Amino acid sequence: MTRVAIIAAMPGELKPLVRGWPHSTRGNIRFWALRNEEEEWIAACAGAGLDAATRAFAGIEDGGPIDLVLSIGWAGALTAECKAGEAYNAAGVYDARTGERFNCDAGAGSQWLVTSPRVADEAEKRRLASTYKAALVDMEAAGIARLAAMRGIPFYCIKGVSDPLDAKLPDFNRFIDRSGQFQTSKFVLFALMRPWIWPALIQMGENSRKASQSIAERLHELLNE
Numbered sequence: 001m002t003r004v005a006i007i008a009a010m011p012g013e014l015k016p017l018v019r020g021w022p023h024s025t026r027g028n029i030r031f032w033a034l035r036n037e038e039e040e041w042i043a044a045c046a047g048a049g050l051d052a053a054t055r056a057f058a059g060i061e062d063g064g065p066i067d068l069v070l071s072i073g074w075a076g077a078l079t080a081e082c083k084a085g086e087a088y089n090a091a092g093v094y095d096a097r098t099g100e101r102f103n104c105d106a107g108a109g110s111q112w113l114v115t116s117p118r119v120a121d122e123a124e125k126r127r128l129a130s131t132y133k134a135a136l137v138d139m140e141a142a143g144i145a146r147l148a149a150m151r152g153i154p155f156y157c158i159k160g161v162s163d164p165l166d167a168k169l170p171d172f173n174r175f176i177d178r179s180g181q182f183q184t185s186k187f188v189l190f191a192l193m194r195p196w197i198w199p200a201l202i203q204m205g206e207n208s209r210k211a212s213q214s215i216a217e218r219l220h221e222l223l224n225e
């Protein structure tokens with residue numbers, strides 16, 4: 001049986017893909033699985049950042065060897081050409097912490113992604129774009145790419161744009177705890193007291209919803225090939 005691992009950070013990134021799949025939770029990792037006689041698709045999310053992505057990968061691997069792994073989810077755009085709500089197949093991934101470069105397998109797209117240890121604001125996005133000539137930024141893909149390379153597993157990366165290059169958003173880093181969990185209640189209280197940021201947050205929510213749907217569509221296209 002072919003086991004396909006699909007790793008994201010947040011449940012919302014997976015929602016259109018795993019609708020109707022059996023769901024389970026182990027520790028702080030959430031799993032969804034769909035099986036037939038030939039294939040098993042396992043999706044998991046454990047939070048934002050490299051450590052959380054590593055936990056999600058290990059959680060799937062506990063159930064048996066992985067034959068194909070995909071890093072999916074929301075990303076920030078580093079160029080104006082990457083449109084909010086659209087999903088892109090990455091050609092490869094850079095790790096901003098180490099400078100390592102990981103290629104995606106044959107048939108991947110043309111956009112490069114860089115993985116940062118923090119949510120990137122507009123200034124950091126422009127720095128990353130200049131340094132790595134990348135078009136997208138996330139917080140997890142390089143960790144998954146490294147684990148796949150260590151095991152000789154084919155790796156793909158599909159990311160949907162939740163925030164364009166010039167988005168003016170609050171600093172989300174202060175609401176992500178050490179385990180990579182987003183502290184929703186703390187953020188809601190923060191946002192309620194700052195109505196001037198509501199339009200940007202509403203727009204980001206709509207972008208994220210569209211991006212998740214686009215990710216699911218691209219992933220199905222890739223796996224059907």
